[in-house]
Amino acid sequence: MTEQENVCETRIRFKFYKKDEFKYLSHLDISRIMIRAIRRAELEIKYSQGYNPKPKIGFSPPTPLGVESMAEYADVLLEGNIDERTFKKKLNSELKPQMLISEARIITEKTENLMNAAAVVLYGFELHICSSDNKGMPGRFYTGLKKDLTTGPDFCNSIFDLKIITAEGSSDIILLKLFGYVKIFKEENNEIFKFNNFYGFFENWLKKYCIDIKNVKKEELFVLCGGILKTPMEVV
Amino acid sequence: MDKIKRLDSDLLGRLLKDIEKPGRYINNEIGTKSKSPGTMEDFQDLILMALVFPDIYEVGMSNLGLQILYEIINKHKCFSAERVFSPWIDFEEKLRKEKVKIFSLENRIFLDSFDLIGFTVQHEFLYTNILNILDMGGIGIRAVDRRNRFPLVCAGGPAIVNPQPLSRFMDFFVIGDGEEVVISILQRVKKYRENNKDKNWFLKEISRLDGIYIPGFYRFYYYPDGRIKSIEPGEKVKKAVIKNLNEFQIVQDPIIPNIKTVHDRFAVEIMRGCSRGCRFCQAGIIYRPVRKREVGSLVRQCIAGLKKTGYDEISFLSLSSSDYGEIGHLLDKITDPSKHGRLSISMPSMRLDSLNLKLFELIQSGRKTGLTFAPEAGSQRMRNIINKNIEEKEMLDCIKMAFSSGWDKIKLYFMIGLPYENDKDIHEITLLVEKIIMAARERLSGKKLARLKINISINVFCPKPFTPFQWVSHDNPGNLDSKFDYILKNVSKRYVNINWTDSKKSRIECALARGNERVGEVIESAWKKGARFDNWTDFFKLSVWEEEFVKAGLDIDLFTRKFSVDEILPWDIIDIGVSKDFLLKEYDRARECL
Known part of the structure; x- marks a missing residue:
């Protein structure tokens, strides 16, 4: 590619979080807030052609209302040349501390859009054991969890993998990492990972082990690249 | 003065569980301007005003008057204004069940910790919401029952130009344009607080200002059939008017809501008052005289505002936009032909005729x-x-x-x-x-x-x-x-x-x-029977209203x-x-x- 061809537009993929109060904002709210911040930062976003021009920006699949996310992604097409650092700095100065860009990278090669490419999502749960008799509980819970979540009819179509880590310094806290499919039955039924339904089911199911969900957070998003899970940043 | 009390942020998190549209209650928008002192003691030096819009967030945040007053008050170093809206039914239930008082958005200050509570009242069917908010704040709804010096309670807006139905609930009313008088009031609130004067002293002080009606200072005498025989004293309260709209810049960095509101756009008042004389129209009379903004500075302020907010839609407000002489010039200067269609313009109350249909098409930019x-x-x-x-x-x-x-x-x-x-x-x-x-x-x-x-x-x-x-x-x-x-x-x-x-x-x-x-008696009893959000067809309780009129005789x-x-x-x-x-x-x- 020659230099002249390179000057007129920049495609950037960026990662941002929404935490604290901003977990109560919907996907549409978040995208509206982001687009307005881009305009305030005087980053010239490109628009589609036609009667009703739309800004060229695409977001990763929605995170449910009330859940914090460390892994929201968006691809944006900007006028002119801009480097990642300036982009991040300019945009962050127009955003609230509850929602900031953590990483930005220029897209040089053609990539699939985030909504379609997203394959697996990682949710981190902080679980609290409520019963007084904790001994052996993590073990029993783990066996039950593995069995019900990966083979039980309510969950197995949603869960790709899971990991359990015992929190340091406290035997009452279990950190559960759940890798869920973003789309269930990709070909037949293009449903986005129904986290809200799952959350309700899961919360009820936990009762039999006297375990409460203390906190839940979307930690990462993965795309499939040559049969391997990679983060959206790793593929650009 | 009593200590200022606030809602703990962890508690807010717990209260918001399973609440519809929690984004209504979380504050943290771009453009908020309330003072945020480091410690609770610092709050004691400020005169705190709650600006209450007695409807839900999405409706209240679409009101330009609220944004105007919010900016004017918060510009002043001694005063701080915070917003309060009606919580939706589900959140009201939750707050009442958990025995948590209603609080402001910015610093989550409980309503009864404010020095002054000001309601902006856009229509009559919000009357019951006003009582509901006072009650949720643990504040006596009737003025006579509020023995403490604070909070003071007042109301303004188009639906209180006849203040009588709400007179028993308010310490005073503000009739007319609020821009100047709100500061005069707050200066007197400051004096009242610092010098430890009694409420009557305060009310007498503000009664000298234009636009202040104090129900406690008047007596109404009636004929047996209910008509008014006389009002004493007979001297009228003159509406507060700002003479020159240009002395007050438009709000260029309004609060930008995080969630979608009814009118989610950059709002600009180009003209106040209306020169048409429709005989049914109340706004056409009460907002007189007609005052126009000068187009040159208006253009500059609009462009600055769009830049500061990042809005892609601007709304030119007035009671009759086609009567603003330089509307063509204004549109011309705001729209950038090279960015066709990226800025939407809305102009409610534009009189359509074959002459300005072309203009209208331009506004819609093809849509x-x-x-x-x-x-x-x-x-x-x-x-x-x-x-x-x-x-x-x-x-x-x-x-x-x-x-x-x-x-x-x-x-x-x-x-x-x-x-x-x-x-x-x-x-x-x-x-x-x-x-x-x-x-x-x-x-x-x-x-x-x-x-x-x-x-x-x-x-x-x-x-x-x-x-x-x-x-x-x-x-x-x-x-x-x-x-x-x-x-x-x-x-x-x-x-x-x-x-x-x-x-x-x-x-x-x-x-x-x-x-x-x-009629205040009827409003009070209807509210006690569950009337609120009366403007929402689903909530309007006709039989309650009819019965309460009968019961009040x-x-x-x-x-x-x-x-x-x-x-x-x-x-x-x-x-x-x-x-x-x-x-x-x-x-x-x-x-x-x-």
């Missing part, structure tokens, strides 16, 4: 969303009576032109129950709609014709204080229903959608709008009847800037059209 016309009445006779200066031919020409250039959605506003209305006037509404359909058949191709949609909104006329029609009677529900039925039966359904207001609800609205201080007809021109009206204590003689003359001129 043909829909055209709105407000003929208000079907017959020329009736339009003359109400002084709505719109000729049928002119309107039809414009509609024809619109059809020819591809518009296929038309919205029409009519009123029924207007004074001196007869069957022929109602019939002519149906004729006008037929003529529009005919015009569409002539000008729209088969495919387009199939898409034709004419939305008709039929509102019941409700006589309002300070209009030339303030004396006329509210049409009775039986009549109104048969007029509405006639229209429904005689308008072709194929292309037409009709919606209407409930005639019985409108009767309650009239009784609230033209009520005296005793008040006949609704006392307020909906025809008033005699020489009787004392509940709102006569207010000088709105337009004399009663002028209104009477206009009333006479309406009758001359018969």
Whole structure:
């Protein structure tokens, strides 16, 4: 590619979080807030052609209302040349501390859009054991969890993998990492990972082990690249 | 002064679990301006005002007046204003169940910790929400029950130009433009607090300001039939007016809501007041005189505002935008032809005729969303009576032109129950709609014709204080229903959608709008019976309102009847800037059209 061809537009993929109060904002709210911040930062976003021009920006699949996310992604097409650092700095100065860009990278090669490419999502749960008799509980819970979540009819179509880590310094806290499919039955039924339904089911199911969900957070998003899970940043 | 109390942020998190649209309650928008002192002690040095909009967040945040006052107060280093809205039903239930008082958005300060609580009241059906908010704040709803020096409670806005229905609940009212008087009030609140004066001292102090009505200083005497015999003292309260709108810049960095609101755009008031003289219109009188913003500085402020907010839509507000002389120039300077279609412009209350249809097309930049016309009445006779200066031919020409250039959605506003209305006037509404359909058949191709949609909104006329029609009677529900039925039966359904207001609800609205201080008793008891969000059809409790009027020994007809021109009206204590003689003359001129 020659230099002249390179000057007129920049495609950037960026990662941002929404935490604290901003977990109560919907996907549409978040995208509206982001687009307005881009305009305030005087980053010239490109628009589609036609009667009703739309800004060229695409977001990763929605995170449910009330859940914090460390892994929201968006691809944006900007006028002119801009480097990642300036982009991040300019945009962050127009955003609230509850929602900031953590990483930005220029897209040089053609990539699939985030909504379609997203394959697996990682949710981190902080679980609290409520019963007084904790001994052996993590073990029993783990066996039950593995069995019900990966083979039980309510969950197995949603869960790709899971990991359990015992929190340091406290035997009452279990950190559960759940890798869920973003789309269930990709070909037949293009449903986005129904986290809200799952959350309700899961919360009820936990009762039999006297375990409460203390906190839940979307930690990462993965795309499939040559049969391997990679983060959206790793593929650009 | 008592210690200021706030809601703990962890508790807010727990309260918001399973609450619909939690984004309403979380603050943290771009553009908030309340002071955020480091410690609770620092708050003690500030005069704290709660700006309360007694409706949900999405409605309140769409109100420009709230943003204007918020900015003016917070610019002042000694004062801090925070916002409070009505919580939705689910959150109210939660707060009451958990025994948590209502709190402001910015610093989550409980309502009873404020020095001054100011309600902005846009329409009569918000009255019960006001009582509900006071009650949720643990504050006595009646002024006489509030023995403590703080908080002080006041109200302003278009729905309190007749303050009587709310008079028992308020320490004082602010009539007219709030920009200047709000600061004068807060300066006196500061003095009152620092010098430890009593409430009466404070009220006397502010009573010298324009626009301040203090119900406690007046007595009303009644005839046995409920009409007012006299008001003492008789001296009127003069409306507060800002002479020059240009001395107050537009709000260039408003609070930008995080969630979608009713009007989610950059709002600019280009003109206050209206030079048209529609005889039914209250806004046309109470916002007088007409004051225009100078176009040069307006353009600069708009451009700065769009840059600061990142909005892609701007709304030019006034009561009649096409009467703003330099509207073409304004649009020209705001829109950048190289960025076609990226900035949407909305201009409510634009009078459409064939001349400015082109202008309107420019505004819509190619999008043909829909055209709105407000003929208000079907017959020329009736339009003359109400002084709505719109000729049928002119309107039809414009509609024809619109059809020819591809518009296929038309919205029409009519009123029924207007004074001196007869069957022929109602019939002519149906004729006008037929003529529009005919015009569409002539000008729209088969495919387009199939898409034709004419939305008709039929509102019941409700006589309002300070209009030339303030004396006329509210049409009775039986009549109104048969007029509405006639229209429904005689308008072709194929292309037409009709919606209407409930005639019985409108009767309650009239009784609230033209009520005296005793109506306050009804508002209080209706609220106790669960009335709130009365403007939402699903929540409006007609039977509760009707029963409570009966229980209070008040006949609704006392307020909906025809008033005699020489009787004392509940709102006569207010000088709105337009004399009663002028209104009477206009009333006479309406009758001359018969």
